[in-house]
Amino acid sequence: MAERVPETEKTFKKLAIEISEADYELLTTKLKDKLIERGLEYEVKVLKEEERARTVDWILRDKGRTEAFLTFNIIKTPPALPALPPEMPAPSIFLKKKPQEKMISLIIDDLGDNLEALQAIINLSRPLDVSILPFSLYARETAKMAQEHGLEVMLHLPLESINSENNDGGHLVEINSRMSPDEILTTLGECLEILPEVKGVNNHMGSLITQKKEIMEIILAEIKSRGLFFIDSRTTQKSIAYRLAREMGLPCGQRDIFLDAEVNRKSILSQIEKLIHLCQQRGRAIAIGHPYPETLSLLSEALTRIERAGIKIVPVSRIIRPD
Numbered sequence: 001m002a003e004r005v006p007e008t009e010k011t012f013k014k015l016a017i018e019i020s021e022a023d024y025e026l027l028t029t030k031l032k033d034k035l036i037e038r039g040l041e042y043e044v045k046v047l048k049e050e051e052r053a054r055t056v057d058w059i060l061r062d063k064g065r066t067e068a069f070l071t072f073n074i075i076k077t078p079p080a081l082p083a084l085p086p087e088m089p090a091p092s093i094f095l096k097k098k099p100q101e102k103m104i105s106l107i108i109d110d111l112g113d114n115l116e117a118l119q120a121i122i123n124l125s126r127p128l129d130v131s132i133l134p135f136s137l138y139a140r141e142t143a144k145m146a147q148e149h150g151l152e153v154m155l156h157l158p159l160e161s162i163n164s165e166n167n168d169g170g171h172l173v174e175i176n177s178r179m180s181p182d183e184i185l186t187t188l189g190e191c192l193e194i195l196p197e198v199k200g201v202n203n204h205m206g207s208l209i210t211q212k213k214e215i216m217e218i219i220l221a222e223i224k225s226r227g228l229f230f231i232d233s234r235t236t237q238k239s240i241a242y243r244l245a246r247e248m249g250l251p252c253g254q255r256d257i258f259l260d261a262e263v264n265r266k267s268i269l270s271q272i273e274k275l276i277h278l279c280q281q282r283g284r285a286i287a288i289g290h291p292y293p294e295t296l297s298l299l300s301e302a303l304t305r306i307e308r309a310g311i312k313i314v315p316v317s318r319i320i321r322p323d
Helices: 021-037 116-122 139-148 181-194 213-225 241-247 265-282 293-308 316-320
Strands: 013-020 041-049 053-062 065-075 103-111 129-132 152-159 200-205 229-232 252-254 284-289
Touching: 013 021, 021 041, 021 065, 021 265, 103 116, 103 152, 103 200, 103 265, 103 293, 103 316, 116 139, 116 293, 129 139, 129 200, 139 152, 152 181, 152 316, 181 213, 213 229, 213 241, 229 241, 229 316, 241 252, 252 316, 265 284, 265 293, 284 316
Parallel strands: 013 065, 103 129, 103 284, 129 152, 152 200, 200 229, 229 252
Antiparallel strands: 041 053, 053 065
């Protein structure tokens, strides 16, 4: 009969990972969230600290019982190169170069059904983007008023989603997969004619259309021909719209964070913190929110948090078309 192994002598799962300093910071933020979500405890120990590397152990426990060891060998960012010697001074253009400025853009979608939401955005006195549904009740007034107050105006272009037949029908005009190329261009043209102030376009819904290359090529080519930019709202992870826009040479970007996928204070503020962290890692980030009362009431606090983190709020065109 096999001898029973005492509980204290059971083996643990062990994993060794070599990772850069920047990737470690990003990974461990997500790891902590996952561990907390699963009710697991963790302990972090620094085993070795050297000039170019650091070794850290993560001990994972479930109800006090050790389940796994994760050992991270973290490769530190190399130090800056030494200054040139006095006899070979560096050109002033390099000495005066400023660090890359961290920037966030906030796009508020679904505007045009009332003017109160727009006024709340104007009152923030920040360069946000407003994306307007073209056939909404106050579309024209919203675009004109937004432009007069220095806000960047975008077309929130309705595209067919995978479950379009289940939508509430509030905005019946949309580009769908049954349209001919001429019908697609006519519909897009009508939307743009309603809003001559627009500087760019992002998709409203579109989880079906943004997966279809032949349709997106028609839409993006027309956007490009008019000198506009495109932002992929990424309503599906399967969207090819951003990649295709880049291949076509169209100024473009994609949504990084939805502020209010869950419409409550705790979730929205959590998303703001994720947005700040992402921007600090990458230098740039794009978020999309909606004119829900909960979102609008938190925007002032959110903008203050972003600015206190040393991040500048800019129109989205500034991020995708840097100076």
